[in-house]
Amino acid sequence: MAKGTVKIVVERCKACGFCVEFCPTKVLALSPAFNSKGYHPPHMVNPEKCSGCDLCGMYCPDFAIFGYKKGEKAEQQEAVHES
């Protein structure tokens, strides 16, 4: 069972391939679908392997993807709003 998952903002993606390459558990691949600019955004091909480490989010130059652990998100949102 996956410990985490990702959220993808398809319209922002420019298909640079960083998230696909650097995901430690090879969760992602560029999808055959494309966004309105013609780029192929990623999609999860091995969702059960996602740990929510958010390396994809840190790499993404276009702020188009981020990962989160199950349940951890709510805590993180609070931390951001407090600061």
Add this chain to the structure above:
Amino acid sequence: MNEEVDFECAECTNPVEPFLRTDRMPHIWCPGCGIGTTVNCFTRALIDSKADLDKLVVVSGIGCTGRVAGYIALDSFHTTHGRAIPFATGLKLANPNLTVVVYAGDGDLSAIGGNHLIHAARRNIDLKVICVNNLIYGMTGGQTAPTTPAESTTSTNPYGTFEPGFNLPHLVDAAGAVYVARWTTFHVRQVARSMQEAFKKKGFSFIEIISPCPTLYQRRNKMGDALDAMKYYKQASKVKNGAPTGEVGLTKTGEIAVGKFVDRDRPDYRSLMVHQFHESLGEEYVEMGECSCS
């Protein structure tokens, strides 16, 4: 069509999102440009360091990296080419309670801004300088930068560069910086950690982040795309914390020394100034107050 893969958190946003001027997205940077990656690291560092976001100011220069200031939802100043550091100096001296980050590119900081770079390092002005080094002048179309390695092709050296590139860590170390680190955009966690350390550090901190410029540097030098550059960074980088900065120069395809090279303590400019005035003026010294302008 917005395909959102999601569970348990429909309202979740990317941790970087609250720090972005989302009304200005998408940004202008090319596919694969590493500047956006450094912004992710920056925002993670801001969150983790619990920085007071009202007091954190970003000052940028001109160029692709210079555009960072316009995308970050903090007090931010997009200044003139090469002069982010002196602007930031005035800002910090007028209000020492601010944490002032200078976000600029290699050409901006080391060519036109070179003089200000070395003097601010010498004086140990309390600034956190993030230098995104893509080895080229990106915004203006791919001209030679002081950091462009020899034997590169650029628009102003169409037959190949023959000058050695600047070893920026060595330059700022020699000038007196108290914190000097270099990473690449592959080293996202280390970049974020270095930025956090720099926020806490009193004095002139300099973080060089090697970044791909796929449209100009990579393409003109037949070095593939951004992903190829990132793979090269992964393969060629050697972590050498504490290495003598004279030995960390870059070449076109050689080893990339990364790590925290310098982390030392010496009084920052303002501490020295205040101390000096107390020594010489004693009771007569009046520190710069809050704005008396209104």
Add this chain to the structure above:
Amino acid sequence: MKADPAGVLTGVHFLDGDHACCEGALAAGARFAAGYPITPSTEVVERFAARVPKVGGTFIQMEDELASSIAIQGAVWGGAKAFTVTSGPGFSLMMEHIGYAIMTETPCVFVDVQRGGPSTGLPTLPAQSDMMQARWGSHGDYEVIALCPNSPQECFDLAITAFNLSEKYRVPVMFMMDECVGHMTEKVIIPPADEIEVEPRRKTSKKPGAYKPYAVNGDGTLVPEIAHAGEGYKFHITGLTHDERGYPAMTVAAQQKLVGRLQDKIRRAADDLVLVEEQNTNDADVVVVSYGITSRVAQRAIDSARAKGMKVGKLRLKIVWPFPDQLIKKLARRAKAFVVPELNLGQISREVERAAAGVKTVCVPHAGGGVHRPEDVLKAIQEAVR
């Protein structure tokens, strides 16, 4: 509001123009200066360096004029009133940042103690040949305010005016001294702080979220309200053409709107920005238009001419930019000629000629390095009505 007493050296002093200018800046509330040594201006910041640590402020000698001219702007956005000081070659270096101050509407003062030029020229000798540069030295279309004191007393008084105008209009103000005025020593009376009016910074009262850095608030001035860094507004300031939010907006429409407003901001205030000393102009056949040190030589010539029975009027410009077109036009209806002595080869005389629209305008040039002889100005007055 009244001046902060901490910066006001009340009393009767014997000071040169450079020193008096520094006192004027302090009295106006300046608490930050950045500068680079250049003759004949250096004494202004030398005095500031000695005075300001006892008043409550900071001076930093930067590595060059490029750094000085923008460090002061950083300090302004950090909450201080700030200025820098230079002479011709340094003024040339500062031009880009004068443009940045115009574009970002950063209130600050640039003091140019003019010396012989071009280039290294005559470092220790007077000239007034940067006057057009004060108006047009930076690239692009813009309006600027420039003042010319003609005595150490005015170096004090008009320095305060300079700071006040910069805050009122959110525009950099050029304080155009010259080596003669800067290095002449005269009596300077500094009044008590409560007799000095100082313009406060136009801070916004809007809350973060509601505030837009470059929105005009409908009071007719076209001057936006300002916020300082660190107050929670999280604004963006850029030298790129921008919209009301301060965001880059690089379109023809945005350019017309912004640059148009920056121009109108000053042009609409034309009446407020006329500051002259006028004497005997109502029935004058010849009006002598002068400014700065030359006005003192001109005074001798005017007095001589009047003693000979000539109807000569005096118009001394204290604010040179914006140029007082309407005043010249009005005088041109009556006068037969304008005589414009200046320590250059004809700069403000062109403005007079333009505004006089056909009425004879005689330039009395001087390449710089000294001052006119009164008899040269008198001769020009006499020939003007021949």
